[in-house]
Amino acid sequence: MKLLTVNLGRAQAVPYTDHPDGVTGIDKRPAEGAVRVTAPGPKGIGASGLAGDAVCSTRHHGGNDQAVYAMAREDLDAWERELGRPLTNGCFGENLTTSGVDVSGALIGERWRIGRDVVLEVTSGRIPCRTFQGHLGERGWVKRFTERGAPGAYLRVIASGEVRASDPIEIVHRPDHDVTVALQFRAVTTERALLPRLLAAGEALHPEAWDAARKYAEKYGS
Numbered sequence: 001m002k003l004l005t006v007n008l009g010r011a012q013a014v015p016y017t018d019h020p021d022g023v024t025g026i027d028k029r030p031a032e033g034a035v036r037v038t039a040p041g042p043k044g045i046g047a048s049g050l051a052g053d054a055v056c057s058t059r060h061h062g063g064n065d066q067a068v069y070a071m072a073r074e075d076l077d078a079w080e081r082e083l084g085r086p087l088t089n090g091c092f093g094e095n096l097t098t099s100g101v102d103v104s105g106a107l108i109g110e111r112w113r114i115g116r117d118v119v120l121e122v123t124s125g126r127i128p129c130r131t132f133q134g135h136l137g138e139r140g141w142v143k144r145f146t147e148r149g150a151p152g153a154y155l156r157v158i159a160s161g162e163v164r165a166s167d168p169i170e171i172v173h174r175p176d177h178d179v180t181v182a183l184q185f186r187a188v189t190t191e192r193a194l195l196p197r198l199l200a201a202g203e204a205l206h207p208e209a210w211d212a213a214r215k216y217a218e219k220y221g222s
């Protein structure tokens with residue numbers, strides 16, 4: 001398991017974002033050398049966990065619970081075959097493109113050590129949006145991506161440090177439950193009856209998903 005590339009975006013003006021200034025940092029490109037990773041601060045205030053990476057819409061993106069976004073190269077390869085076009089590392093807006101890691105199959109609360117110092121914790125899957133669809137230029141992309149159910153993972157920063165391409169990835173903690181990123185994603189998108197199952201992930205779960213699961217369980221039972 002290793003890190004193929006660390007990808008950073010810069011703010012660019014585009015016609016397909018809801019940002020009031022019309023900018024997005026979704027088009028991320030592989031960086032050269034080491035990149036500093038730290039917890040960016042609460043959502044709405046903090047942006048990306050990676051130094052030099054632009055997060056323009058802090059209302060929906062960034063913050064401690066979405067500090068880093070990871071996508072498996074294997075999933076990008078599968079989309080390449082389906083779409084019939086090349087997909088470069090970072091083109092899904094991911095900060096980390098991995099190899100040998102079942103990113104969407106990771107457990108909520110699973111912790112990865114990347115390189116020597118950085119430790120990240122899985123919090124949730126990525127919800128597709130209009131900006132993502134516009135960036136990819138694929139008709140019906142939000143629906144297609146959602147139906148595939150392999151969204152990649154958001155992670156929070158447990159231990160800061162530097163990461164770079166080719167760093168090894170080691171799973172240093174796997175919690176004692178069965179709530180995967182893929183299951184969490186289905187629960188908050190297409191199969192809401194699964195929401196109560198998310199509560200087993202405890203405090204590691206993204207707070208918004210936790211709140212949705214709690215409210216559903218209170219209303220409909222578990």
